[in-house]
Amino acid sequence: MAADHVDHHEHHPHGLAHQFEDMAQQKESVLLGMWSFLITEVLFFSGYFLTYLVYRTQYPVAFAEGSHELDITMGAFNTVVLILSSLTMAMAVHKSHEGSKNGTLGYLIATFILGGVFLCVKYVEYSAKFEHGLVPGLAWHPHGEHSPQLALFFSLYFGMTGMHALHMIIGAGLLIWLLVKTAKGTYTAEYNAPIEVFGLYWHFVDIVWIFLFPLLYLLGRH
Amino acid sequence: MAIAEQDGNASGYAAPETNYINNGYGLKSWLLTKDHKRIAVLYMISISIFFAVGGLFAGLIRLELLTPQGDFSHSDTYNKLFTMHGVVMIFFFLVPSIPATLGNFLVPIMIGAKDLAFPRINLLSWYVYIIGGTLGVIGILAGGVDTGWTFYTPYSSTYSNSNVLIVAFAGFLAGFSSILTGLNFIVTIHTMRAPGMTWFRLPLFIWAHYATSIIMLLGTPVIAITLVLMMLERAFGFGFFDPRLGGDPVLFQHLFWFYSHPAVYIMILPSMGVMSEMIACISRKRVFGYEFVAFSSVAIAILGFLVWGHHMFLSSQSTYAGMVFSVITFLVAVPSAIKTFNWTATMYKGSIVYNTPMYYVMGYLGLFLVGGLTGLFLSNMGLDIHLHDTYFIVAHFHYIMVGGQVMGYLGGMHFWWPKISGKMYPEALGKASAVLVFLGFNLTFFPQFVLGYMGMPRRYHSYPDEFQILNVASTGGASVLALGYLLPGIYLIWSIFKGANAPQNPWGAKGLEWEVADTPPTTFNFESTPVVTEEAYQYGPIEEH
Numbered sequence: 147m148a149a150d151h152v153d154h155h156e157h158h159p160h161g162l163a164h165q166f167e168d169m170a171q172q173k174e175s176v177l178l179g180m181w182s183f184l185i186t187e188v189l190f191f192s193g194y195f196l197t198y199l200v201y202r203t204q205y206p207v208a209f210a211e212g213s214h215e216l217d218i219t220m221g222a223f224n225t226v227v228l229i230l231s232s233l234t235m236a237m238a239v240h241k242s243h244e245g246s247k248n249g250t251l252g253y254l255i256a257t258f259i260l261g262g263v264f265l266c267v268k269y270v271e272y273s274a275k276f277e278h279g280l281v282p283g284l285a286w287h288p289h290g291e292h293s294p295q296l297a298l299f300f301s302l303y304f305g306m307t308g309m310h311a312l313h314m315i316i317g318a319g320l321l322i323w324l325l326v327k328t329a330k331g332t333y334t335a336e337y338n339a340p341i342e343v344f345g346l347y348w349h350f351v352d353i354v355w356i357f358l359f360p361l362l363y364l365l366g367r368h
Numbered sequence: 369m370a371i372a373e374q375d376g377n378a379s380g381y382a383a384p385e386t387n388y389i390n391n392g393y394g395l396k397s398w399l400l401t402k403d404h405k406r407i408a409v410l411y412m413i414s415i416s417i418f419f420a421v422g423g424l425f426a427g428l429i430r431l432e433l434l435t436p437q438g439d440f441s442h443s444d445t446y447n448k449l450f451t452m453h454g455v456v457m458i459f460f461f462l463v464p465s466i467p468a469t470l471g472n473f474l475v476p477i478m479i480g481a482k483d484l485a486f487p488r489i490n491l492l493s494w495y496v497y498i499i500g501g502t503l504g505v506i507g508i509l510a511g512g513v514d515t516g517w518t519f520y521t522p523y524s525s526t527y528s529n530s531n532v533l534i535v536a537f538a539g540f541l542a543g544f545s546s547i548l549t550g551l552n553f554i555v556t557i558h559t560m561r562a563p564g565m566t567w568f569r570l571p572l573f574i575w576a577h578y579a580t581s582i583i584m585l586l587g588t589p590v591i592a593i594t595l596v597l598m599m600l601e602r603a604f605g606f607g608f609f610d611p612r613l614g615g616d617p618v619l620f621q622h623l624f625w626f627y628s629h630p631a632v633y634i635m636i637l638p639s640m641g642v643m644s645e646m647i648a649c650i651s652r653k654r655v656f657g658y659e660f661v662a663f664s665s666v667a668i669a670i671l672g673f674l675v676w677g678h679h680m681f682l683s684s685q686s687t688y689a690g691m692v693f694s695v696i697t698f699l700v701a702v703p704s705a706i707k708t709f710n711w712t713a714t715m716y717k718g719s720i721v722y723n724t725p726m727y728y729v730m731g732y733l734g735l736f737l738v739g740g741l742t743g744l745f746l747s748n749m750g751l752d753i754h755l756h757d758t759y760f761i762v763a764h765f766h767y768i769m770v771g772g773q774v775m776g777y778l779g780g781m782h783f784w785w786p787k788i789s790g791k792m793y794p795e796a797l798g799k800a801s802a803v804l805v806f807l808g809f810n811l812t813f814f815p816q817f818v819l820g821y822m823g824m825p826r827r828y829h830s831y832p833d834e835f836q837i838l839n840v841a842s843t844g845g846a847s848v849l850a851l852g853y854l855l856p857g858i859y860l861i862w863s864i865f866k867g868a869n870a871p872q873n874p875w876g877a878k879g880l881e882w883e884v885a886d887t888p889p890t891t892f893n894f895e896s897t898p899v900v901t902e903e904a905y906q907y908g909p910i911e912e913h
Contacts, residue, residue: 163487164482164483164892165476165481165482165483165484165485165487165560166485166560167897171559171560174559175485175486175555175556175558175559175560178554178555178558178559179485179486179489179551179555182551182554182555182585183551185585185586186547186551186585186586186589187589189585189586189587189589189590189593190589190590190592190593191593192589192590192593193589193590193593193594193596193597194593194597196623197597197608197619197623200616200619201614201615204614205614282604282605282606282607282613283604283605283606283607284604284605294607294612294613294614295614297607297613298607298608298613298614298615301600301601301606301607301608301613302608304606305596305597305600305606305608309596
């Protein structure tokens with residue numbers, strides 16, 4: 147039997163968890179972990195997208211009617227807000243690579259605020275739907291001859307945007323945690339994987355919206 | 369496997385003073401542990417409890433079916449019994465059974481890592497599982513659920529008066545916990561392999577768990593969203609599958625089986641990995657056609673995603689879709705057969721040792737063969753119309769899921785028990801229980817093939833008189849089976865206190881977990897990272913000590 151060993155690390159770099167050999171392995175693992183998680187997220191949302199596809203094909207008129215009930219201005223505004231928040235998030239990752247604590251902190255706060263703006267606008271939109279009786283099951287006043295299928299559309303609208311908003315809220319919670327850690331100076335130019343990994347999650351949530359916006363607000367609208 | 373060893377040789381083995389079991393006492397040191405081995409033990413205890421609960425429901429089902437009249441339970445109660453048997457066994461026992469216990473314990477050790485890539489997520493997965501399990505138990509105590517484990521709409525979303533929401537949410541959480549386990553395995557296998565542990569030097573157990581993890585990552589989120597849609601519809605009156613709004617209840621079935629068929633392979637692939645390890649060791653030979661066995665696991669995982677429609681031959685699916693699903697289902701037989709043939713070829717001219725794991729191997733091969741071949745009956749569209757929703761189906765999937773996964777689980781539990789507990793189990797009792805399980809299992813489920821073929825439908829609490837003899841046989845078999853499952857539970861626990869101390873490598877097996885890791889392993893598994901210089905399963909003749 148061979149008798150060669152791989153030497154133990156004498157020094158223990160800051161932020162390296164015990165199960166890893168070195169920072170490179172840790173970073174690779176953490177990134178692969180997040181990408182794998184995002185794959186499960188894609189499949190999670192795919193259930194909604196498939197349901198949407200099936201019913202949109204079956205009931206194009208009712209779905210076009212549904213699109214007209216949505217507020218395109220607020221939707222478009224929110225799209226811009228989210229794209230901006232992706233930019234600030236990317237900048238936060240960039241700054242953390244540079245080891246700039248204040249830069250990272252600033253961009254994380256900006257991301258948090260933009261996420262908050264998105265959720266507020268969403269709240270206003272949801273409230274309007276409740277007022278107009280467009281919430282299936284909870285506040286539903288029949289609308290014209292396609293009323294049942296319109297209920298399908300709004301079930302999907304609330305299901306899809308609600309699940310997206312839930313991801314935003316979870317993201318905001320994680321952001322607070324990152325902000326605290328950054329302020330404490332946990333992250334350095336060498337150890338910043340949590341910020342990078344969270345960035346991936348945040349961009350993913352944005353991309354979901356980039357699909358939701360045209361599917362729900364724009365399609366069938368002339 | 370020639371591996372760097374720290375000190376000494378196999379004979380005169382002195383176990384280290386501190387191992388993962390005695391490294392810290394007290395409840396807190398277990399409930400907050402990040403050690404994959406301790407988490408595996410936590411899982412082992414919890415799934416054993418759920419196995420007992422699910423088994424209790426099975427016992428009540430068999431008791432009702434002892435007589436043709438529905439005299440033991442009302443039809444409503446019976447609906448709840450089979451539903452809760454299914455929910456508990458599938459979500460809380462079979463899916464986590466091997467991956468969360470043996471997988472959790474062995475994956476890092478087999479590849480030469482100190483732990484899984486994400487120990488905290490590993491612990492989180494156990495807590496999510498326990499919360500889900502607790503909710504499931506609350507749902508059961510509050511009166512149970514009667515939709516069948518499949519939660520088909522519109523019954524589940526609209527009409528059922530039982531505790532659908534809480535039990536479905538429990539299933540959702542169990543799924544979430546298995547996603548976390550699968551994610552951890554995938555990352556660990558990709559990034560944490562020891563130097564020299566190339567992909568084609570990996571034990572086949574690892575390949576099987578890799579394939580299982582793919583299914584957990586890709587399939588489980590789909591059942592999660594499907595249950596969410598159903599729950600939203602039930603809780604708030606949203607419409608997704610409601611025919612009154614133009615929704616399609618069959619869409620639920622598509623989404624449901626897109627996960628739940630691949631999930632069937634979550635419930636067989638890990639046991640295939642266990643078999644490969646045990647057969648190689650017990651036959652003292654390298655697994656025949658290693659690459660083929662490795663890739664057949666991946667092939668099963670991939671094909672598994674393309675066959676969900678075979679659950680829906682009678683659910684308004686078009687004939688052409690049915691034909692495609694039928695053909696792909698037949699294709700699954702190819703990688704499954706590759707495995708079976710290769711295992712048999714491995715044993716051919718091997719120096720076979722007839723110990724308890726070997727008894728389980730033989731039982732497994734027989735049961736898996738019957739279960740697999742009857743699957744081909746069912747993938748035949750014409751024959752399936754006759755057999756659909758009969759006891760033939762019930763017998764078929766029990767042969768795979770219980771005959772396959774549970775045999776693998778018990779066999780693997782005996783094989784690695786010395787490593788896990790540091791104690792030897794009593795060999796004679798082990799063999800006796802393996803024989804009991806095999807006989808009891810066949811006596812329980814073989815009559816169900818005949819019953820199903822004769823036309824007895826599943827999920828009814830009464831049946832025509834002429835079916836009674838076979839049902840009595842099945843219930844009798846279930847009693848033997850219960851005894852066979854009870855025995856290991858007793859003597860394995862006994863062995864912890866009274867069993868002989870296990871040497872480092874009682875079977876003379878190859879692999880890092882036997883040759884390098886201590887018995888029981890230390891908290892970080894290895895003193896220094898092992899270096900692997902050989903392929904897996906380089907068995908020579910048995911050495912004389």
